[in-house]
Amino acid sequence: MGENRKRSTPAGRVFAREPWTDRQAAWRLGAVACLVLLIIVLMVGFVAVRAWPVLQANGYVKWLGSGGDVDRQLGDMIKTGQHPPDSAYHLRAWPLIYGTLLTTGVAVLVGLVFSLFSAIFIVEFAPARMRAIAVPAVRLLAAVPSVIYGLIGILVLAPFVGNHLISLDRKASVQNVVQIDGTGVLVAIVVLTVMITPIMIAIVVDALRAIPTAWTEGACALGANRWEAIWTVSVRAARPAIVAAAVLATARALGEAVALSMVSGSRGFSPNPIDGITYIFEPIRPLAASMVENVDALNAPAVKSSVYAFALLLLLSSLALSIGGYFAKLPMRRQGLRI
Secondary structure, X not given: OOHHHEEEOOXXXXXXXXXXXHHHHHHHHHHHHHHHHHHHHHHHHHHHHHHHHHHHHHOOOHHHOOOOOHHHHHHHHHOOOOOOOHHHHOOOOHHHHHHHHHHHHHHHHHHHHHHHHHHHHHHHHOOHHHHHHHHHHHHHHHOOOHHHHHHHHHHHXXXXXXXXXXXXXXXXXXXXXXXXXXXXXXXXXXXHHHHHHHHHHHHHHHHHHOOOHHHHHHHHHOOOOHHHHHXXXXXXXXXXXXXXXXXXXXXXXXXXXXXXXXXXXXXXXXXXXXXXXXXXXOOEOOHHHHHHHOHHHOOOHHHHHHHHHHHHHHHHHHHHHXXXXXXXXXXXXXXXXXX
């Protein structure tokens, strides 16, 4: 350690390196933070400029609405050449947005409930040996590449759903509108939930471990049972971390492309709840999956601008999530730990 703190001069004199002062550390670390912020701003600006033709041609909000077949609209863009007119940028992205909101929203809600109770069990009730196995296993699942989940979904879940849960009569009832074959809303939500739940479990487990045991012991001394002490003290104090886990998982779900492209049915279609139980078997395609599936057509300027518009919408959604999570945690931190 001492050798690392010394340097030699041509005259052979050796002296210790001067450590940073508080002011120097603040300036240098602040410069790094500003550089990161600048990179993010430039990235958003670059994407916004590239998405401008689609936004301008369709209206800055109107292109988010419904109208026509989005798959056909993207297909027509490919045929418009290298110098397309404004009419070639016609796009209504609502089916893709709807698919993103549906899969992400349901997966995060289901995963949050499951991860909360799983984390409570791991921290408070699981035997030491089981805890020693469960925690590394959860972290390992959180690190599994998403394409593995997609592969299991398309090779195992989708055939099971198509062969055992969807009857021939159900397929025939909607065949004039859409084809259902097992891939669709249900499989996409299941795969996405399995993907993001380990992330939330790992964060909530660390948060519950950070709660002082004296807090729950005090609650038990006042007459609360163990579950009441955990729920009213530990979980309440860990709410900022639970919100952070939900925000992080939502951001991961919004940007998931490969796995959902494999299991969602990959069609720009808006499932209709009035179809009853058939609704959960109908195909969809989220925004991120649409970006991946149109990579081969990026030579067409209209398609490229549309893909950038999808990316801009995802970036703004992530920004809104971060800001919303920050303000949601502010009142919670006054009553719990600053996790």
